[in-house]
Every structure is written in structure tokens, then in C-alpha cells.
Amino acid sequence: MTETMILSLLTLMILGSIIALESKDLLSSVIAVGAVGFMLSVIFLILRAPDIAIVQVVIEILTLIILIRVTISRDIHIIGDTREFLPFAMNLVLLLVFFIIAADAIRTMPEFGTGASKVALPYLSRGLTDTGAANIVTSVILDYRAYDTLGEATILFAAITGAITILRRKAKND
Secondary structure (H helix, E strand, O other), rough: OOOHHHHHHHHHHOOOOOOHHOOOOOHHHHHHHHHHHHHEEEHHHHHHOOOHHHHHHHHHHHHHHHHHHHHHEEEEEEEEOOOOOHHHHHHHHHHHHHHHHHHHHOOOOOOOOOOOOOHHHHHHHHHHHHHHHOHHHHHHHHHHHHHHHHHHHHOOOOOHHHHHHHHHHHHHOO
């Protein structure tokens, strides 16, 4: 079942990427890229990597805010009445499939407090002796997974710095 969900999401991600590349409207391309990023975060949830999923969602939100702000300020045009049923229905179907897969991924996550990882037992049993830290969370984050934590912090710092730079430059120009 997990492989089917991941393959479905990967197919949707490929479709979203094609839409982003082929769309004539810049805002539609940005939204399609955002959808691809959020689907990737659901894949991380399915693969039981919630820490990476959280980082992906935060970066995706910051990136979308920046891209939408830049896109709206540069891509100003009047949108006519282009209500067509087929694209709307296709979007609804894809959105429904995405939410069904996301809900199933969240539903199949283990109960809070249960050991979902086989790696956790050695951390819990040897954490105090290996690291000397009384707080097991601190020992895992800063000793066992220090490079991973450094990478996540670097990504967050770079995204925030980029957002501040773009938004500040835009505010100075206005």
C-alpha cells in the first residue's frame, strides 16, 4: 500500500512539474511548483521522516511567499473570464487524490508514544553514557545527528535570509 501511495504522489509530482514548465501564466507555474513541494513533504511523512517533512513544509511556505510576491509584482495582466469546466474538474480530481493519499499517510502513522523506529532503542539505552547529556532529545539532535541538524538549520537560515533580502529590496523600491 505504501508503494502505491508513493507512486501515486510521484506521478502527481511529475504532472505538477510538467504543468509548471508548460504553463503560460507565471502565477500558475509558481502554484504548481508549490504543489510539487507539498507532495514531497507527504512522501517524507509516508517514509516516516517527519523532521524532514517539517523542514520541507517550512521551506516550501517561505519559497511560495517569496515567489508569489515577486510574481504578482512582475506579472500584472488582466485576467478575462476563462471559466472552463475541464481544467476545474481536473484540478478537483487531483486535489481529491492528493488529500486521500495525505489522509491515509497520516492515518497510518504510529500512535504517539509508540516506538516507530528500531534506531530509537540504542539511542535511549546508550544516550546518557555515550554523550553525557541528561536530556535524550538534546543528545540525539546535537550528538548523534549533528550534521543532519546543522544541514536543516543551514537550509532554514538560507531561506529566511533570502526572504528578507527579496522583501527588503522590494520594500525599498516601493
